[in-house]
Amino acid sequence: MRVEHVPMATLRDWLTGPGIRLDLGYFTVRLTTKIRQFAPQFQFMYGRHQVIDAPGIDDYWIALKYPLGLRRYFGRQVQGYIDGRAAFLPLGAEAALAMWESCLNWCISTSGPSYLLIHAAVLERNGKGIIFPGQSGSGKSTLCAALVASGWRLFSDEIAIIDPADGSLLPVPRPISVKNESIAIVRRLFGDGELSPVFAGMPKGDIAYLRPPASAVARARETAMPAFVVSPTFVAGLPIRSVPLRLTEAFKLIVDNSMNYSGTLRKGFDTVTRLVESCPAYGMSYGNLEDAIRFIEGLCENDHASGPLASELNQDYYRQIHCAAK
Amino acid sequence: MNLLIDALVDVRTTTRLDIVEWNRLLLQARYHGLLARLWLDLSDQGLCEAVPAAARRQLNAARIEAEANQTTIRFEIDRVRTALCGLGIPVVLLKGGAYLAAGLPAARGRLSVDLDILVPRTSLSRVEGALLAKGWRIQEVNDYDDKYYRQWTHELPPFWQPERETLLDVHHTIFPPVSGIKIDGNELLSSRRPLDNGLAILQPCDLVLHSALHLFGEDPSNRLRDLVDLRDLIQHYSGQSPEFWPDLVRRAQQLRVTWALGYAAHHLGAIFGVPIPPAVRLAIVPRDRLRQAVTNRLIASGIVGGLHDEAGPWVAVGQFLLYMRSHWIKMPPLLLVRHLWVKSRLRNGERA
Numbered sequence: 001m002r003v004e005h006v007p008m009a010t011l012r013d014w015l016t017g018p019g020i021r022l023d024l025g026y027f028t029v030r031l032t033t034k035i036r037q038f039a040p041q042f043q044f045m046y047g048r049h050q051v052i053d054a055p056g057i058d059d060y061w062i063a064l065k066y067p068l069g070l071r072r073y074f075g076r077q078v079q080g081y082i083d084g085r086a087a088f089l090p091l092g093a094e095a096a097l098a099m100w101e102s103c104l105n106w107c108i109s110t111s112g113p114s115y116l117l118i119h120a121a122v123l124e125r126n127g128k129g130i131i132f133p134g135q136s137g138s139g140k141s142t143l144c145a146a147l148v149a150s151g152w153r154l155f156s157d158e159i160a161i162i163d164p165a166d167g168s169l170l171p172v173p174r175p176i177s178v179k180n181e182s183i184a185i186v187r188r189l190f191g192d193g194e195l196s197p198v199f200a201g202m203p204k205g206d207i208a209y210l211r212p213p214a215s216a217v218a219r220a221r222e223t224a225m226p227a228f229v230v231s232p233t234f235v236a237g238l239p240i241r242s243v244p245l246r247l248t249e250a251f252k253l254i255v256d257n258s259m260n261y262s263g264t265l266r267k268g269f270d271t272v273t274r275l276v277e278s279c280p281a282y283g284m285s286y287g288n289l290e291d292a293i294r295f296i297e298g299l300c301e302n303d304h305a306s307g308p309l310a311s312e313l314n315q316d317y318y319r320q321i322h323c324a325a326k
Numbered sequence: 327m328n329l330l331i332d333a334l335v336d337v338r339t340t341t342r343l344d345i346v347e348w349n350r351l352l353l354q355a356r357y358h359g360l361l362a363r364l365w366l367d368l369s370d371q372g373l374c375e376a377v378p379a380a381a382r383r384q385l386n387a388a389r390i391e392a393e394a395n396q397t398t399i400r401f402e403i404d405r406v407r408t409a410l411c412g413l414g415i416p417v418v419l420l421k422g423g424a425y426l427a428a429g430l431p432a433a434r435g436r437l438s439v440d441l442d443i444l445v446p447r448t449s450l451s452r453v454e455g456a457l458l459a460k461g462w463r464i465q466e467v468n469d470y471d472d473k474y475y476r477q478w479t480h481e482l483p484p485f486w487q488p489e490r491e492t493l494l495d496v497h498h499t500i501f502p503p504v505s506g507i508k509i510d511g512n513e514l515l516s517s518r519r520p521l522d523n524g525l526a527i528l529q530p531c532d533l534v535l536h537s538a539l540h541l542f543g544e545d546p547s548n549r550l551r552d553l554v555d556l557r558d559l560i561q562h563y564s565g566q567s568p569e570f571w572p573d574l575v576r577r578a579q580q581l582r583v584t585w586a587l588g589y590a591a592h593h594l595g596a597i598f599g600v601p602i603p604p605a606v607r608l609a610i611v612p613r614d615r616l617r618q619a620v621t622n623r624l625i626a627s628g629i630v631g632g633l634h635d636e637a638g639p640w641v642a643v644g645q646f647l648l649y650m651r652s653h654w655i656k657m658p659p660l661l662l663v664r665h666l667w668v669k670s671r672l673r674n675g676e677r678a
Binding site: 085262 | 346352356378381383398
C-alpha cells in the first residue's frame with residue numbers, strides 16, 4: 001500500500017503506535033513519531049513509497065521525539081533517535097522532516113560493508129548510470145534536481161550504492177535536499193507543488209526538499225550499470241570545462257568520497273577498480289546548469305566527452321578548478 | 327522478557343523466536359552493539375541456518391564490519407608500537423585493544439571506537455612528543471577541557487590520527503585520581519603481562535578490575551557490552567586457574583576497589599547467572615547494604631534497559647541518575663559543582 005493512500009487518521013495512529021515499515025527498496029525502516037506536524041509532510045514527500053503491512057526484519061528504527069527535560073514545554077524541539085540512541089542536535093519541532101532525512105542519510109551511510117557507499121548523486125537514463133561524487137556543498141543536489149527535471153531517473157542525491165557482486169548501482173529514490181540559493185532555482189524548475197516548506201536556520205542554512213518523481217519511486221528495485229563518473233564543481237560565471245581523469249585520479253576521487261571503503265576490505269578495492277576501469281571519469285566545472293546538462297547528455301550520446309571539451313587536457317586543470325571553488 | 331540477555335546466556339533460545347521477536351532481538355543487539363557477537367555465538371552452535379534470511383543478512387554484515395574494525399585496531403596497535411618503541415618505556419594496551427592483541431574471548435565480534443594505552447605518568451610528555459612527531463594530533467578541545475583532562479583525569483586529551491581517522495587515549499592509571507580512588511599506575515605497570523610484539527597487557531586480575539571500574543565507576547555508553555566483556559574475562563581466567571577468584575578478591579582489596587568487584591559479582595550473577603563462589607560473596611559484602619541495593623536497581627536498569635520506547639520515562643530518569651552518579655564518584659563535590667557550572671556555561675556559549 002502506498003503512503004499516499006493511507007488515510008491521515010490511520011497514518012497518525014500507526015506513527016504514534018507501532019510505527020510504519022517504509023519500503024526503501026534495499027532498506028526497510030520503521031518510523032515512529034508523535035510529532036503532529038510531521039505526518040502530512042511525510043505523506044506528501046513519501047506518498048509514492050510503499051508501506052509494508054506484514055511483520056519482518058527492519059534494518060533501522062527511527063523515532064522522532066520531543067526531547068526530555070523542560071525544553072519540551074516551551075519552544076518545542078525534535079530529537080531523532082536511531083535504533084534507540086539520540087542522533088544529531090535537536091531542531092525546532094517544525095523541522096521534523098529535516099531531522100528524519102538526516103537520520104535516514106546517517107542510517108544508509110553507515111549501513112555496513114554489504115555495499116560500497118559513495119558520497120555522490122546518481123542518475124540514470126537509457127540504462128546508463130552516472131555517478132557525481134562530491135561532498136555536501138559541491139552543488140551536486142542542484143545538478144541532480146536539474147537532471148531530474150530534464151527526464152533523468154533519480155537514484156539518489158546523496159549516496160551512490162554499488163553492489164560488489166556485479167558493480168551495479170542500487171537506487172534509493174528519496175527527496176532531494178536543496179539548500180540556500182538553490183531553492184529558488186529548483187522552484188523555477190518544478191513550481192511550488194513539488195517542494196516542502198523551507199526550513200530556515202538549519203545547520204547548513206536554509207533547506208527544502210523536492211519530492212521524488214513517482215516513476216523513480218516505482219522503479220526503486222531496478223538497478224543500472226554505471227557508465228560515467230563526473231566530478232562536478234560549480235563556480236558562478238565560469239564557462240563549462242571538463243577534463244578526463246586518469247585511472248589513479250578517478251580511483252582516489254571515489255575512495256576519498258567513499259563512506260565505507262576501508263570497511264569493505266578487499267571487496268571494496270575490487271569494486272572501485274572495476275568501476276574506474278569500466279567507466280570514464282571526468283572533472284567538470286560549470287557556471288550554469290544548462291551547460292552542465294548539455295555536457296552530460298553529450299557524454300551519453302557519444303560515449304565520451306566530445307569536441308572542445310575533451311581536448312582541454314591539462315594535468316593541473318582539475319586541481320586548479322577545485323582550488324578556485326574553495 | 328529481554329531477548330538479547332536470553333540469547334547471550336544461551337543462544338539456543340533464539341530457535342524458538344518468531345519473526346516479530348527476531349526483529350525485536352536484532353534491534354536490541356543493534357542498540358547494545360552486540361550484533362556481530364550474536365552472529366558468532368549462533369555460528370558456534372551451528373544455528374545460522376535456522377536464522378530468518380533478512381536477519382542473517384544483517385548479522386553477517388555486522389560480522390564483516392567487526393572484522394574490518396578489528397583489522398583497523400590491529401593496524402593502529404602496530405603504529406602505536408612503532409611510535410613508542412624507541413622510548414624504552416612499558417606500553418600497556420587496555421580494554422578492547424588488549425583483548426584483541428592477546429586473543430582473549432572478550433574480543434569476539436567486539437567493536438572499538440578508539441585504542442587505549444597505559445604508560446608511566448613520568449613519561450607522559452615524552453609519549454605526547456613521540457605521538458605528535460609521528461602524525462597524531464591532540465584533538466581540539468577548549469582550554470577548560472584541556473585542563474580538565476590533564477589536571478583531573480587519568481588520561482591526556484584524546485589523540486587524533488587525521489590520515490587514518492582513529493582515536494588514541496593515553497592513560498597513566500585506570501581511574502581518575504581526583505576521585506580519591508588513587509590507583510598507582512606503576513603498580514599496574516610492574517605486574518603487566520608482556521606480549522610477543524613488545525607491548526603488554528594488564529595482569530588478569532587488573533584487566534578484570536579495570537573493566538569493572540569502567541562499567542560501575544564511569545558512565546559508559548555500552549553498559550551491556552561491557553558486562554559481556556566482564557563475563558568473558560572472568561570465565562576465561564577462572565577456567566584457567568582455580569586460584570583466580572581468590573586472587574581477584576585479594577587484588578581488589580589491595581587496590582581498594584572491592585566496591586567495583588562487588589557490583590560486578592552482583593550483576594554478573596543477576597543478569598547472566600554467572601556462579602560466584604560463596605567465599606567471594608562473603609569477602610565483598612558492602613558496608614551499606616541499603617544504599618547498595620538501591621544503586622544495584624539503578625545500575626541493572628541502566629544495563630538492561632535504555633532502549634527508549636520499551637523503557638518508559640523512569641529508565642530515562644535512571645540513566646540521568648547514573649550519569650550524575652558517575653560524576654559524583656569521579657569528582658569531589660565542590661569540584662563537581664564547578665565542573666557542571668563551567669560545562670553548562672560553555673554549552674550555552676557554543677549554542678549562541
